[in-house]
Each structure stands twice: as structure tokens, then as C-alpha cells.
Amino acid sequence: MSDHDFEFGEGVGLPKRLPPGEQILWQGKPDWKRIAVEALHIRKIAVAVIVLAVLRLAWNADANGTMGADSMNALTQTLMFGGALIALTALIAWGIGRSTVYTLTTGRVVMSYGLLAPIALNLPLAKIVTADMKSGARGTGDISITLDENTRLGFLHLWPHARPWRTKHPQPTLRAIPAVGDVAERFVVALQASGLRRPILAGDRAASGPVDAASAHVRTPAAHDGDLDRGLPARA
Secondary structure (H helix, E strand, O other): OOOOOOOOOOOOOOOOOOOOOOOEEEEEOOOHHHHHHHHOOHHHHHHHHHHHHHHHHHHHOOOOOOOOHHHHHHHHHHHHHHHHHHHHHHHHHHHHHHHOEEEEEOOEEEEEEOOOOOEEEEEEHHHEEEEEEEEOHHHOEEEEEEEOOOOOOOHHHHOOOEOOOOOOOOOEEEEEEOOHHHHHHHHHHHHHHOOOOOOEEEOOEEOOOOOEOOOOEOOOOOOOOHHHHHOOOOOO
């Protein structure tokens, strides 16, 4: 069973049952490997370990450049420490992926996360001003949510489910979502079906209409667009 093969539905990723009439449109987990790369910077850690190992070898080499026992011991210690650090980072990323469930309903976004102290963050659609989609490798990507000015959240409270470097006005972010274009399309449907006219942005530009996952463009349909009437089927 893969990390994404688990049973969704009420009771999974939700603090309590949904009110009558509210339906789940989508649920998903972040790709833990992308969390390791994008949120925990595991590749940069690996590069730092290699650089440190080379520097220690150069520092301990004698005048002729010969590597003695001390040099090899220093190299071994550095690689063992670096390997343990990389393994720990990967383990944390795996734990984040396993403990996180994102839920989009007809009335809200729920972010359930937390390795040691589980948190269920409830974000009503009525408080969402915009949602920003960032497409990444292999169709994975992020959807960052901008809330109205009366809703404030702490960056550390959200991390790593927060948009990087937005510490003054933190944005809750659904990180490393597989098939992010499809999820963004469901956001469009949910926001507009709830009576809101909020755009979803693709990168720094807003567009209109259903999501084109390949080009990462999102269209916001007009009120008379028939696509809204048809909606999208909920996924298990």
C-alpha cells in the first residue's frame, strides 16, 4: 500500500462530522518526498555534507596531500553524521506526509496535520480571498490560500503547511499535492458554487476558466458558464 492509498471520508482528516448538506469534494495527502526536497531542503543538506567532507579531507591532509589515518577517521565521522542527518530529515518528511490530510468541502478547507500534537485547521470558504497555485515536478504542486484581513495565523503554527518566506502575512498552503491542477479546478468549482467570486492565481498571474494542468493556468468561469452547473465528481 502506498502513502496515498488510504480510506478517505468523514472521520478521516476532519475534527467532527460535516453539517447536513456539506459534501467532501476532495481529500489528499502531500507527497512526502517532495516535502523532503521543498520544505526540509534535504538536497541542500546532502550537498552541505559533501562539501564538509571535502573540506575536512583537505584540512587533515599532510603537506604532500597524503590522506593518513586521521584524515580517513575525520571523513568517516563526517559521512556518518551527515548520513544520520539526511536519514532523520527523510524520516520527518515521511511522518509529515503520513500525518497530514487536506480536505476540500463545499463549505471549507480543513488542514489536519501534526506529528506530536495533531491540529485540525478549519478555513471557511467565505474567508478565502484568493488561492495561488504553484505547479512543480511531476504534476505535484502547492495551493496557497490568502485569507481575509480579519483572519490571522502564525507562521510557526502552520509550518510546513505555509507558503515559504511569507512570515508577516502567513498563507496556509496545501503542500506537494499530486495532480495539483485537478485540485485547483475543484477549488474554482467550490469557491464559485458557494457564491464567491474569488480568482485562483497561477503563479503571479490570474486567469479564468478550468485548470489546464500542463500549463498551470486557471480560469475563473463567468456566472453563466455551464461548467459550474455540472460541477465535478467527488473523488475517493
